Structure formats: C-alpha cells, structure tokens
Amino acid sequence: MSNEVSVERPSTVRRQPRVLVADDSTEQRWTLRLALSMMGFEVREAADGRELFWALEELSRSGGSEPSLVIADVYMPTYDGLEVLEAWRDAMAGRAVIFITAFPDAVVSRRVQALGADLLPKPFTLRAFSDCVRSSLRRARAPS
Amino acid sequence: MIERIDRRSVVPLALVASLLIGLGDFMTGVEVAFTLLYIFPIALGTWFRDRAFGNSLAVLSALLSVAGELGWRVGHGMHLHAVSMLWNHGGSLGIFVLCVEVLRRLRAYVEGERQSRQLAVEQLRHAERLNVIGKLAAGVAHELGTPLNVIATNAELVDAGQAPPELVHRCCRLIIEQSERMAAIIRQLLDFGRRGGSDRHATDLGAVVESTVRLLEPLARKRHVELELSLPEEPILLEVNHLELGQVLSNLALNAVQAMPKGGRSLVELRRDQERGHPVAVLSVSDEGTGIRPEDVPRVFDPFFTTKGVGEGTGLGLAVAYGIVADHGGRVSVATEWGRGSRFDVILPLAAGATYKTSATLPTV
Numbered sequence: 001m002s003n004e005v006s007v008e009r010p011s012t013v014r015r016q017p018r019v020l021v022a023d024d025s026t027e028q029r030w031t032l033r034l035a036l037s038m039m040g041f042e043v044r045e046a047a048d049g050r051e052l053f054w055a056l057e058e059l060s061r062s063g064g065s066e067p068s069l070v071i072a073d074v075y076m077p078t079y080d081g082l083e084v085l086e087a088w089r090d091a092m093a094g095r096a097v098i099f100i101t102a103f104p105d106a107v108v109s110r111r112v113q114a115l116g117a118d119l120l121p122k123p124f125t126l127r128a129f130s131d132c133v134r135s136s137l138r139r140a141r142a143p144s
Numbered sequence: 145m146i147e148r149i150d151r152r153s154v155v156p157l158a159l160v161a162s163l164l165i166g167l168g169d170f171m172t173g174v175e176v177a178f179t180l181l182y183i184f185p186i187a188l189g190t191w192f193r194d195r196a197f198g199n200s201l202a203v204l205s206a207l208l209s210v211a212g213e214l215g216w217r218v219g220h221g222m223h224l225h226a227v228s229m230l231w232n233h234g235g236s237l238g239i240f241v242l243c244v245e246v247l248r249r250l251r252a253y254v255e256g257e258r259q260s261r262q263l264a265v266e267q268l269r270h271a272e273r274l275n276v277i278g279k280l281a282a283g284v285a286h287e288l289g290t291p292l293n294v295i296a297t298n299a300e301l302v303d304a305g306q307a308p309p310e311l312v313h314r315c316c317r318l319i320i321e322q323s324e325r326m327a328a329i330i331r332q333l334l335d336f337g338r339r340g341g342s343d344r345h346a347t348d349l350g351a352v353v354e355s356t357v358r359l360l361e362p363l364a365r366k367r368h369v370e371l372e373l374s375l376p377e378e379p380i381l382l383e384v385n386h387l388e389l390g391q392v393l394s395n396l397a398l399n400a401v402q403a404m405p406k407g408g409r410s411l412v413e414l415r416r417d418q419e420r421g422h423p424v425a426v427l428s429v430s431d432e433g434t435g436i437r438p439e440d441v442p443r444v445f446d447p448f449f450t451t452k453g454v455g456e457g458t459g460l461g462l463a464v465a466y467g468i469v470a471d472h473g474g475r476v477s478v479a480t481e482w483g484r485g486s487r488f489d490v491i492l493p494l495a496a497g498a499t500y501k502t503s504a505t506l507p508t509v
Binding site: 025 | 281282286288292296297298300301306307311314315318321322
C-alpha cells in the first residue's frame with residue numbers, strides 16, 4: 001500500500017494520469033482543468049460533441065490505457081456527451097466516465113447508469129468533484 | 145333523492161305521460177286504473193333507482209310484453225276479458241318502459257363520451273402546463289447551473305489556496321464574469337415574468353417602430369439583411385410602454401435577421417386592421433429565411449425554447465415578446481413555411497377595453 005502511487009498525488013516517476021474533459025463552456029473547461037491539475041492530472045479538452053467523438057476515436061485506435069477518465073457535459077452542441085460515449089462504449093471498458101449536467105432528469109440518469117458511468121449534477125463543490133473522480137477511478141480499476 | 149331527477153328524467157316522464165293521456169281516450173276507467181297501477185311503480189323505479197335496477201325492469205317489461213301477447217290470445221279464447229286486458233296493457237307498458245330505458249341508456253352513453261372527452265382535454269392542458277414549467281425549470285437549471293458551478297469551483301480553489309498565485313487573478317475574473325452572466329439571465333427571466341404595472345403613455349406606434357428599426361439597421365446590414373419599413377399614413381396612437389414595445393419589435397426583427405444566414409429582406413409593417421369588428425393595430429415582421437419546422441411551431445413561444453446554436457439565443461426572446469404583448473391586451477401570431485420564411489404578427493386592440501382573452505401565464509398554441 002505504501003509503495004503504491006496514488007492517483008491523486010502521483011510521483012514524478014510515473015507519468016501523470018490523463019483526463020479528457022468535454023464541455024462547451026470555455027470557463028467550465030478552464031475551471032475543471034485547474035481543479036484536475038491541482039489533483040495531479042494531465043488534462044486534455046474537447047469543446048463539443050464532435051471533438052469528443054474524434055478524441056475517443058483516436059483513443060480507441062491507439063489502444064492505450066490513457067486517459068483513464070473521461071468527464072463529459074451531457075448537453076453540448078453537435079452531439080451530446082451521452083450520445084458520443086454510448087457510441088464509444090466498447091472503447092470505454094476499464095476507464096472511468098463522469099457525466100456532468102445541470103439538469104439530471106430521469107432519462108439522463110437511466111442512460112448514465114446503463115453506461116456504468118457516474119452522474120455529477122451541477123453545481124457541485126470541489127470536494128464532491130474530487131470525491132467523484134476518486135471513487136469513479138477506483139471503481140473502473142477494480143475488476144468487475 | 146330529489147337531485148336525481150334531472151333534465152334527462154323529464155323526457156321519458158313526458159313521453160309516458162303523453163302516451164297515457166293519448167291512450168286514455170280509448171280506455172275505460174278500469175283500464176286507466178290498471179295502467180296507472182303498472183306504470184307508476186315501474187316508471188318511478190326507473191327514475192329513482194340506478195341503472196342496474198332500470199335494466200332489470202326493462203328485462204321484466206320485455207318478458208311482460210311477450211307474455212302479454214300470449215296472454216291476450218289465451219284470454220281472448222277463453223273469454224276472460226279482465227285477464228286479457230291485464231296482460232295486454234302490461235305488455236304495451238312493457239314496451240314503453242323498454243323504449244324509455246333504451247333512450248335513457250343512449251343519453252347516458254353520449255353524456256359519458258362527452259365527459260371523458262372533456263376530461264382528456266383537461267388532462268392534456270394540465271400536462272401542457274406542467275411541460276412548460278418543466279421546460280422552464282430545465283432551462284433555468286441549464287443556463288444558471290454552469291456559471292454557478294464555475295463560480296463555486298473557482299472560489300473554492302482560491303479559498304483553499306490551491307490555485308497557483310499567477311492564476312488567482314484569472315479565477316477571480318471568472319467569478320465576476322460568470323456572476324454578471326447569471327445576473328443578465330435573471331434580468332431576462334424577470335422581463336419574461338413581468339406582468340402589468342408598466343409605465344404606459346399615449347404613444348405613436350409608428351414612431352416607436354421607426355426608431356427601433358433605425359437602431360437595428362446597422363446590425364442587419366452587417367448580416368446583409370435589408371430591413372424594409374412600411375408605416376401607415378395616419379399615426380396610430382395607443383397607450384403603451386414604448387420601451388417594452390420596442391423590445392418586442394427588436395426581438396422579432398433580430399429573429400428575422402438570424403433566420404436569414406445568407407442575408408435577404410425583412411419587412412416591418414405597421415397597419416390598421418379590423419378583427420372581429422374591432423379596430424386593431426397590426427405590427428408584422430416577415431422574413432424570407434429558413435422558416436420554422438412544423439413540429440417546432442407550437443413551442444416557439446415557450447421560454448428557453450430555441451433552434452439557434454449555443455450562445456446565439458437564450459430562447460427567451462419570443463417568450464418575452466409574447467408576455468409584453470399579452471400585457472397590452474394583444475396577441476402574437478405566427479405564419480411560417482419551412483424553407484420559405486416566417487411572419488410574426490403583433491395584434492394590439494385599439495378600442496379601450498377590447499382586450500384579447502389570453503392565458504394567465506403562457507401561451508398554449
């Protein structure tokens with residue numbers, strides 16, 4: 001346990017775990033990037049559904065294990081976050097997915113659940129966010 | 145008990161009574177006495193008791209009718225006049241009561257259909273209202289949720305001393321900007337929800353329309369849209385809040401401009417007209433743009449409903465316009481053809497007191 005590198009505070013030896021953040025709000029992306037980098041993540045951004053789609057396409061082609069976490073807004077221009085992640089469902093195996101939305105209605109909750117992802121309703125506190133990131137990563141890494 | 149006798153009971157009652165009177169001419173006193181003896185328990189039973197009881201009486205009457213026919217023949221053959229008369233009248237009365245019951249059931253069926261239809265319409269209206277409230281809630285949550293989230297997270301990062309010193313200033317700027325954005329959304333919502341109490345004066349509508357169009361012209365030109373203006377020769381004076389009316393026109397005209405991404409022509413026309421015998425002022429804004437999809441037409445006045453891209457429209461423009469026009473006792477109508485363009489008409493009653501009946505809060509198109 002003591003030798004293990006925690007995700008929140010990675011050592012300089014290991015490369016920083018990467019996170020893909022998809023949100024159409026520039027301010028929201030900037031803020032999430034700041035919060036995640038404080039938690040020791042390297043952040044890659046997607047500004048809408050299409051960018052998220054291509055980022056995941058690239059990911060599925062490369063076959064690497066990073067990013068280990070995808071954080072996506074539900075409502076975005078072009079494609080919404082749910083649509084894209086449903087399309088790339090297979091490529092998401094073993095990775096943590098968190099959806100953020102200001103309006104988590106029953107349909108959204110059901111679809112998020114079906115994907116085995118987490119749903120974080122906006123507005124959230126920094127604490128709730130970091131807790132969600134940790135538990136989501138822990139769950140994704142645990143063999144199902 | 146008394147309240148059970150309603151209009152529906154009066155019809156069969158009158159029917160039976162008139163038949164009795166008519167028959168009385170051909171009947172002896174004894175026959176009338178017999179008839180009354182039969183008719184009263186059956187008829188009263190049908191009126192005062194429930195449907196099941198009426199049904200059983202109808203079956204009984206039908207049996208009596210058949211038995212009466214047989215009984216008349218048997219009685220006639222045996223010269224038993226009293227018995228034959230009894231059966232005979234019992235049978236005819238049975239047919240009366242049967243007719244009455246059929247009539248009653250038909251009426252009950254029609255009434256039931258009418259009630260269920262009315263109930264369905266009421267439920268639909270309720271669902272529609274809930275739908276609008278739900279959409280409003282979703283819109284508010286979505287519009288305010290993101291900036292609020294940005295504010296909260298940045299404040300926490302600064303507060304916890306986690307933000308790098310060189311970024312603290314940027315965090316604070318974001319908090320201020322996002323607060324301003326939220327304030328603007330709330331102001332728009334208040335505009336939308338505002339009802340009455342506005343400052344109104346007798347205003348020349350043409351002057352308001354003209355000055356608003358002049359204000360919008362530079363923006364329209366930038367988008368290669370030509371705003372054409374058509375005003376009546378005689379000024380139209382009406383008690384309005386000129387700022388609010390200007391807002392209505394600018395919301396409609398901005399939509400017209402945005403509906404023509406490749407540019408085009410938009411006509412803003414003010415004219416007098418008559419509607420249902422009342423003089424009205426009609427302000428039309430038409431464009432040759434994309435038009436509105438048929439399935440979207442019923443929703444265009446819904447708050448937060450927008451077909452524009454993210455950041456282009458909040459979906460409040462038409463809802464605000466609708467609210468202001470309803471405040472002035474008027475209404476907004478839309479005529480549109482997908483791919484051809486749209487025309488929005490603001491219809492304001494000119495005669496005092498001639499207001500349109502508008503729904504209390506939101507349109508149900």
